[in-house]
Structure formats: structure tokens, C-alpha cells
Amino acid sequence: MPAPSPAFDITTTASGWFALVRGLGARLLLTAVAVGSGLFAFADLTGEVREGETSAFDRTVLLAFRRAGDLGVPVGPHWMQETARDVTALGGFTVLTVVTVLATALLLMHGRRLQAAIFAGTVVASQLLVDGLKLLLARARPDLVPHHDLVYSNSFPSGHAMLTPVVFLTLAAIVSAGEPRRSVRTLLVGAAAALVLAVGVSRVYLGVHWPTDVAAGWLLGAAIAAAASFALHRAAPAKVVKPDAPGTP
Secondary structure (H helix, E strand, O other), X not given: OOOOOOOOOHHHHHHHHHHHHHHHHHHHHHHHHHHHHHHHHHXXXXXXXXXXXXXXXXXXXXXXXEEOOEEEEEOOOHHHHHHHHHHHHOXXXXXXXXXXXXXXHHHHHOOOHHHHHHHHXXXXXXXXXHHHHHHHHOOOOOOOOOOOOOOOOOOOOOHHHHHHHXXXXXXXXXXXXXXXXXXXXXXXXXXXXXXXXXXXXHHHHOOOOOHHHHHHHHHHHHHHHHHHHHHXXXXXXXXXXXXXXXXXX
16 A cells, blocks of 8 residues: 655745745845945945045055155065065966866866856956956056056056955855855855955055055955855755665664
8 A cells, every 4th residue: 555645734835935035035135235335335435536535545555555765665574575476466367367267167077057157257247347447437556656566557446456356255155155164164255355355455565556446446346256156156056865765764
């Protein structure tokens, strides 16, 4: 005699769907708040920069990184200057391109084609966006101090400061999503955030960006990273639950 099929419990099913929708709604709301706040702050800062209201702040912070009486020499020992150039290279076009290509290839090798397309498309679109903003806003590089790194484009916003969160924070979010230990997730996201901050500060230390260039890059890059992370999590393949083996209690 066949075993009776389990009764359909509408209460349990409805509560499960409600929990799923509520969880998705909370994540969507947090993402929307983060993206909206970042974009609003970026637009507000851009307006202040164009009106010249940040000039005094930019000059004060930039000069704080130079030796008094010798603006051609950054503060700190000589090895710190070399370290700053090494750190700033981590946010350069070459390194970010290599990281993006490798990450995209790994996603494809794991069968995550949609995630690979979202990640690669986000990075490419972000590069085009920052290039367009530089041309549109046309802010000159700092002429207050000598530059200690080669630059070829306009100053606002900082491409290094914008693209590092797009690449590294987004990757940290993807990797940490599959990590059950909170300590490891915190380490991954914290390390990515520290790298983003270090790259941005190095741009000011080397004299190639005003501080508000970097701040604007951080704001816009973090907003894009938040949106990309949400999209990547939604595009993740569903986990397959294996049925219990016969006789398993």
C-alpha cells in the first residue's frame, strides 16, 4: 500500500514565501539606500568642487603630506614614497584589468556565466563612466606640489579611487557570500576596504590628486559596488539540495 503523500500545509508555505520576500526586500532596501546615498553625496561634492568651495580644504590636506619648506618632498622616510607608488599601482589600469580578467575567467570556469557578464560589464562600464566624467568636468591636476607619479588625464574624479571599490569590494562580497564563518567574511571585506583606502590616500600623497577627487571616486565607486554586489548575489545559481539517502533517519 503506497504511503500517503504529505499534506499541503498552506500556513508553512505562506510563511516561507513571506520570509523569502521579506529577506529580499530588506537586502534591496539596504542596497537602494547605500546606492542612493553614495550618488547623492557624489553629486553634492561635485557641485561644491565646481563652485570652488573645497579649494581651502584641498590645499590644506595636500600640503599636509609635504615637508614644510620643501613641497617637492612628501612627508616620511624614503621607503614610504616607494611604498606609496607600489600601493597606487594596485589601483592602476594594468592591475585592475588582470584581476578583472582572472575573476571573470574563474566565474566562467565555475559555470557562472551571468555573474561573469555582470562583473565584467560593471568594471568596463565604470571605466567608461569615469573617463567621461573626467572629460566633462575637466578639473586640472594639482599644481601646488610636484607629482610623484605619471598622469595623463584630468583630475576629477579619481579613477583609482573609483575603480578599486568596484573591483575589490565587489569581489570580496562575492567570495564572502559563500563563506559560513563571520570572521572570514569580515577579514575579506575589511582587507578590501583597507586596500581601497590605501590606494586613495596614496594618490594624494603622491600629489597627483586633490583630496576631493579621491573622496568623489570613493563615493561613486562604493555605490556602484553595492549595486553590483546585489545583482551578483541575485544572479548566483540556486543551491541544489541533495535528497537524503534511503534509510537515513
